[in-house]
Structure formats: C-alpha cells, structure tokens
Amino acid sequence: MTYRTDLEPIQLHHGDCIQGMRQLPADSVDLAVTSPPYNLGVDYAEYDDGEDRDAYLKWSLDWAAELKRILKPDGSFFLNVGASPSNPLLPHQLALAFSDLFVLQNTFHWIKSITVETRDGQQVSAGHFKPINSHRYVNDCHEYLFHLTKDGDVKIDRLALGVPYQDKTNIARWGHNEGKDLRCRGNNWFVPYKTIVSRDKDRPHPATFPAKLAEWCIKIHGRPPESMTMLDPFLGIGHAAVAAQNLGIAQFVGFEIDETYLAHVCEEFGLEPAMF
Numbered sequence: 165m166t167y168r169t170d171l172e173p174i175q176l177h178h179g180d181c182i183q184g185m186r187q188l189p190a191d192s193v194d195l196a197v198t199s200p201p202y203n204l205g206v207d208y209a210e211y212d213d214g215e216d217r218d219a220y221l222k223w224s225l226d227w228a229a230e231l232k233r234i235l236k237p238d239g240s241f242f243l244n245v246g247a248s249p250s251n252p253l254l255p256h257q258l259a260l261a262f263s264d265l266f267v268l269q270n271t272f273h274w275i276k277s278i279t280v281e282t283r284d285g286q287q288v289s290a291g292h293f294k295p296i297n298s299h300r301y302v303n304d305c306h307e308y309l310f311h312l313t314k315d316g317d318v319k320i321d322r323l324a325l326g327v328p329y330q331d332k333t334n335i336a337r338w339g340h341n342e343g344k345d346l347r348c349r350g351n352n353w354f355v356p357y358k359t360i361v362s363r364d365k366d367r368p369h370p371a372t373f374p375a376k377l378a379e380w381c382i383k384i385h386g387r388p389p390e391s392m393t394m395l396d397p398f399l400g401i402g403h404a405a406v407a408a409q410n411l412g413i414a415q416f417v418g419f420e421i422d423e424t425y426l427a428h429v430c431e432e433f434g435l436e437p438a439m440f
C-alpha cells in the first residue's frame with residue numbers, strides 16, 4: 165500500500181484507532197462524531213463484534229480516554245449507539261461507563277422511522293427500519309446519539325437545527341426567540357436512511373449512519389466549519405467524512421481497521437490512506 169505524507173483536508177487512516185489517536189496532539193479536535201461497534205454480534209468483514217461484554221466495555225473506555233485527551237475543552241463528542249430488542253442495555257451501559265470520563269450534556273434519539281397522525285386523522289409513515297418477526301418485540305426504529313462533553317457546559321447552536329413554530333399567533337410576544345419563527349427542534353431527530361437498490365453496491369457495510377446525522381452534529385456544535393477539526397475513530401464507509409466535506413470542515417481525520425471498508429471511502433474521495 166502507498167501512503168501519502170502531505171496533509172489532506174480529509175485524512176483517512178487504515179489501522180487501529182487507539183494507536184492512531186495516540187499520534188494526535190492533546191486538545192486538537194473540535195468535534196468527534198462516531199459509531200463504534202455495538203457488541204451485538206454484527207457481521208463485520210474483519211472486526212469480531214461478539215466479544216465478552218466486560219472486555220468490550222473495558223476496550224471502549226480505552227479508546228474513549230484517548231478521545232478525551234485529544235478533544236478540546238469546548239469540544240463535542242457525539243456517540244451513536246444502538247441496541248437490539250434482545251440486548252437493550254448496551255447504549256445505557258456505555259453511557260454509564262463513559263460517565264467516568266465525560267458529562268452527558270444531551271441525549272438525542274435518532275429516529276429512523278416514524279408514523280404520525282396528522283390533524284385530519286391520516287396516518288403518515290416515513291423512513292426505513294429492519295423489520296423483525298417476533299411475538300415479544302416490536303421493530304426497533306431508533307438509536308441513541310449521546311452528546312458528551314468535558315464539563316457539560318459547552319455552548320451549542322440550538323437554532324442551527326431550528327424548526328418553524330406550528331402555531332404562530334404568539335411569536336411576537338415571546339422573548340426567548342427574539343420574535344423569530346424558529347424554535348429548538350428538541351432531541352428527537354428524524355433522519356431516515358436513503359432508499360437503496362443494491363446493498364452491496366450502494367451501502368456495503370452492515371451498520372452505518374446517514375451522513376445527514378453527522379451533518380446535524382456539526383451544525384448543532386455551532387462553530388464555523390472552516391475552523392474545525394473533526395474526527396471519526398470508527399469510520400466504516402465514511403459517512404462522517406462525507407458530512408465533513410459537505411459542510412466544508414477544515415480538517416477531518418478518520419480511522420478504520422478494515423481495509424475493505426476503507427478502500428470504499430478512499431475511492432469515494434479519490435484519496436489514498438494517509439500515514440499515522
């Protein structure tokens with residue numbers, strides 16, 4: 165494999181993220197958006213997702229400690245984790261374990277699919293989910309997105325993802341929104357997957373998040389993208405990198421242990437893996 169030594173705005177590294185993060189200076193990352201393996205037996209090409217839970221939690225603390233070292237004091241770390249109906253505690257176990265290192269500043273719910281009843285009584289469904297066949301469990305249509313910070317007091321830009329008020333009659337009277345027709349979206353984020361035709365061709369990875377989810381993390385962190393360094397230690401096929409590029413992030417660093425997945429990202433960006 166050939167390595168390039170010049171620094172690209174998008175730096176994609178093949179290898180273990182703990183070793184990779186050790187090469188980065190302390191307090192150098194503004195924003196980390198990542199989805200680690202969930203320890204739910206997902207069938208990755210290389211990584212074994214079936215480790216004993218205690219060992220998995222210990223390893224998670226190791227990489228999270230390294231991430232904490234390189235995160236700026238006013239940085240944000242968005243941790244996406246899901247569960248499975250028969251293994252519902254994992255996200256909570258991880259959040260609890262990480263409370264030794266970070267403050268849980270916000271909990272977002274990434275809604276993949278939802279049905280709402282409109283005012284005229286219509287049932288409208290949107291989004292996609294993996295259907296299960298069960299007499300015990302309902303389909304799992306959401307994952308967690310924990311917003312972790314060093315001190316729990318990092319200023320964010322709530323209105324960067326603001327939505328218009330449904331009832332506009334009182335807008336002018338309200339002080340907290342300076343009379344604008346924009347309110348905080350809250351912590352339920354509906355971000356559907358794109359509809360795909362061929363899994364192998366269009367999304368060759370078993371556990372991805374949409375680039376838009378990472379874009380919303382960038383926006384709500386609220387710093388100018390052109391001044392930011394962003395990290396995804398578990399890059400997969402690179403949706404965080406796509407988000408970084410879409411929004412003009414100055415520097416993006418990603419690590420992925422699986423050469424096949426990384427090759428897919430490199431092809432997408434026309435890059436070769438960078439050197440540690």
Ligand SMILES: C[S@@+](CC[C@H](N)C(=O)[O-])C[C@H]1O[C@@H](n2cnc3c(N)ncnc32)[C@H](O)[C@@H]1O
Nearest residue numbers: 180181211372373398399400401402403420421
């Ligand atoms: C949940 S997936 C991330 C998917 C990604 N968010 C996307 O949208 O494509 C987790 C990834 O972590 C990778 N991985 C596992 N252990 C790793 C390690 N020690 N260092 C770097 N990557 C690792 C796996 O190969 C897998 O692709």
